[in-house]
Amino acid sequence: MSLTAEDVNKIAHLARLGIDSQDVGSYTKDLSGMLALMAKMGEVNTDGVEPMAHPLDQVQRLRADVVTESNQREHFQAIAPKVEDGLYLVPKVIE
């Protein structure tokens, strides 16, 4: 299966990922190549095979619902691109 430039632009939008218009062609070609590689999987019958999410089939550990972290807001915000009064700033969302 191969993708079109339109598909690639749609995927890039879903990922909120800016791509240069002159690169769309090469991404289209590369992703189509990857999909051709993946087509091999379709040749194998996997009926009844349980999907494997963790190499040792572990499930997530549970822990007591207690606070273990201390507030480090200033520490973390020291590396933020833009903050004011302890808040992370982004362009206005609601007019």
Added chain:
Amino acid sequence: MHSKSIRQLAQGLRAKEFSSVELTQHFLQRIKQHQNLNAYITVTEELALAQAQAADQRLAAGDTDLLLGLPIAQKDLFCTLGVRTSCGSKMLDNFIAPYNATVVDKLNQAGAVMLGKVNMDEFAMGSSNETSFYGAVKNPWDSNAVAGGSSGGSAAAVAARLAVCATGTDTGGSIRQPAALCGITGLKPTYGRVSRYGMIAYASSLDQGGPMAQSADDAAILLQAMAGFDSKDSTSMDHPVPDYSATLDAPLTGLKIGLPKEFFGEGLSDDVAQVLQVAIDEYRKLGAEVIDISMPNLKLAIPAYYVIAPAECSANLSRFDGVRFGYRCENPADLTDLYTRSRGEAFGKEVKRRILMGTYALSAGYYDAYYIKAQKIRRLISDDFKTALAQVDVIMGPVTPTTAFGIGEKMADPIAMYLADIYTIAINLAGVPAMSVPAGFSDGKPVGLQIIGNYFQEAKLLNIAHRYQQVTDWHTLIPKNFE
């Protein structure tokens, strides 16, 4: 000093032949002298000398930790408090980590001295170190060749003796492949053996940190300090950590080595195959029995990996949005523009390719066809390892189809680059441990032998590598210009 093993250096420090400060200065000087190798992204000279001074005090007080006072390098995806952690990306070029990775904490506690943060493919996505925002690392054996990736800086630094040993991470071969191409010893532990806390995530069900060193003996010591359960990593395995050095000398009589025919067929270059045959004959002399086996689903590893890893990558890298840390574009018009442009301007092409692939594989209508299908294939591959490892003790094979290729040679064809990871990727999908051990040279460039074991059999792998290193000297050779 730089060609000595960890045990020799530890002894030298205690015999007062040199201090940790002197040893650290020696390595810092070598790093400066060999800057053109591009192995380091950040050299932490001041911090290193302060840590060395503290180590000298602990040494004077009689502390016996083997890593105490020894200068090491950290792959630049382990978060280091107060020190830039770039992950090889423009996105994190200005990122000063607010906390230490568990691996960093553990090595600090052991008293190791951090010389700096070493180069890597951007977000660990690459097999040549060429996707790094900071440029490719050169292979110490051939400056026109790649050092491999993604832990290319770690491998080159150890091979050129710009660090005693280094940390690496391996998602699809990122410890073993550069170790093979640079002629050093690298081990990818069982998934969950080493904490992933503070290790910047690429593909969370595959990522695993491990040691990169001059020998199996050194790797055993480094792994000892890195391994163990960590409650801060939800996938960390609560499994006892054995003494990795205690069993290094165990005899190999009766060891059953499986050679999968799929590892030695079409695609493997003749020169690498010849070197591996000689290495396997050496194991016969050590008393091992060699058995031909088959693992029919190995050929599906690359397709399954390039669904699962990009899918997890697209989810993990969504955190880089230009809001809380990392790169932010200038004058965003609105919130969508802020996200889109910050990510678009700061991620390199390979990272974008994988985010796009993963986003597609996880999108509505394709999830079952790609992601679920790949996870089912993953189980078939894992079952192949279970079957094989019920029949033999370890599996051996190549790490890479060829020796180090030229810088720039494969960048135009990403799929050709992916296909070169054919021998390493299946191991991550199964989650078993595997090593790369220097096994010889072809045309002046190193060849690695891969040894794959069952879950939590790291001690066995180290033992098998160590016995080989006692009867061969490939691991002791130092590239010209770095003696």
